Structure formats: structure tokens, C-alpha cells
Amino acid sequence: MTKETYRLPKQAPFHNEGNTVAGWTLTWGVSLGVLLTGIGLIVSPIMMWIGIAVIVISIAASFILSKAGYGQPRSLTNTAKGGAWYDS
Numbered sequence: 001m002t003k004e005t006y007r008l009p010k011q012a013p014f015h016n017e018g019n020t021v022a023g024w025t026l027t028w029g030v031s032l033g034v035l036l037t038g039i040g041l042i043v044s045p046i047m048m049w050i051g052i053a054v055i056v057i058s059i060a061a062s063f064i065l066s067k068a069g070y071g072q073p074r075s076l077t078n079t080a081k082g083g084a085w086y087d088s
Helices: 021-042 045-070
Strands: none
Touching: 021 045
């Protein structure tokens, strides 16, 4: 009978499904911006440009929040376990 050996991956993918401050900032900012842009297409061009500005600002804010550590981590090296996700 042969002995089977298993190798665990170096790190597991994060399972927060994008539930981060940066992710929610982008979601709500773009949603509000699209709403304002849509209403602005009917009501006034000024509101349309305000909606576009809200979209651009929310994208920039989300990027800044992600770089400040409020987004999805890029690697496990900065976590509490230091990358060893399978150690207890």
C-alpha cells in the first residue's frame, strides 16, 4: 500500500467576499452617482455632471481606502497568522 502525501497551498484565498470598507464605498458611491446621472439626463445637465463627479470621487476614495488597508488584503503576510493559515 502506498502512502499518500498532501501538500497544502501556501495561502488560502480570503473569504470575505469583498465585504470591506473600500468595497462598500465603491458600491454605494457608484450607485448614487449612476442614480444622479440618470436623473440628470432627464432633469438638468448640471445634475448629470454632478453624478459623474460622484462616480469619479467614489472610485478614487475606494482606491485610497484600499491602499490605506481598508480593502481586500493582497497577501497573508500582514495578517495575524503571518501566512500560515492552516496552523492552529
